[in-house]
Amino acid sequence: MSEGITAEKLLGTIMDTFTDSVPKQKSLSFFEEDKSNSVSAQMNRLLGRQKTIHNILGGGKSADVLLWRNKKISGSVLTGATAIWVLFEWLNxxxxxxxxxxxxxxxxxxxxxxxxxxxxxxxxxxxxxxxxPEEIFANIGAEIGAEINRCLRFLQDVACGGSLKQFVMVVFVLFVAAIIGSWCNFLTVFYVGFVAAHTLPVLYERYEDQVDNFVYNLFGQLQNQYSKLDAGVLSKIPKGNLKGKKSE
Structure with a gap:
């Protein structure tokens, strides 16, 4: 007979799922799956950076813009996006x-x-x-189509052949995204993501050690609190038999 699932194990599953959603270092797509078993090893790859942020972002000119290698170009791109958002969102x-x-x-x-x-x-x-040039539209369409297909493949793989923890995590992320989308329109969500892409990577690259320590301490405190909750309350809740009876 299998043991009941405790809240501490459930927290470990949630943390595993969070780190599983981080892409492998050998892949540059957001939708690639991380197969590592150890939470600490996954967090080290996520925050300790076996590769540089520039390589993780794909390298080349796009990574240079996101990491402000050329401040004039990056500032111009961000200023243009802000002007477009102000025109459509504030000035209607x-x-x-x-x-x-x-x-x-x-x-x-x-x-x-x-x-x-x-x-x-x-x-x-x-x-x-x-x-x-017509090549611009062809390249943009090809890139968008490739990313959409990659996203659809990832969702279908999780729904059909993925583990339960991956399925729950993806559904939770989509549910949160739906709630955020109800608060503001698509243009605002796109602009917030655009600004985050031009600020968070460069800030993390500059303050990598501080961010790593903060995240490690945060996850340690969360696991400690859930362990106390499990020992004091959740572990006393009767667990049902998860193993079905064998048919004669």
Whole structure:
């Protein structure tokens, strides 16, 4: 007959699941699964960094922007995102209105440019043409599609073949995300995530040791409190027989 599940074991399962949701160091996708068995080993890989933050973020220009290797570029990207959020969220501008106004301004500028030579009695100058490369849209669509498919594969793997603790953790995360989504619209959630991506990695890279110590102490205190709760209250609750009777 199998033993009953205690609250301390349940806490260990929750902590295992939390660290299982962290991607492997050899993979750069958020949705890859960590197979390690030891909670402390997983936390060391998460916070101790066997690889640098730059490598974990994929390296290259995107990681340089997120880690503020070039402060002008990173500041410009964050400022542009903030301006867009302020326009749509605070000033209540509409996307189509801004697009059409931008098109009107562009057409007026090109009209003045093309006719200024005749008014000023100068030789006609060639009006610059603005063309967006088609490869940009193809690359963006391919990247978005790949990430969506990776996310769907991960959710289906957890639902069909994953462990119970992974299933419970993923459902809990989705439930929390649904609650957060009910508090604000998609643009605000996207902007908050964008700002977090441009602030949390660089802050962690700068204060890695302090963050590690804080997280280790926090998890130690949580486990200690749940152990006391289990010893004083939860362990006294009668447990049902988890093993079904064998059919004759």
């Amino acid at each position: 501008y509409h996307f189509l209105s801004l697009v059409f106004f931008a098109l009107v301004i562009g057409m007026v500028a090109q009209f003045v440019w093309s006719n200024a030579s005749g008014i000023l009695n100068r030789s006609p100058s060639k009006v610059p043409r603005f063309v967006v």
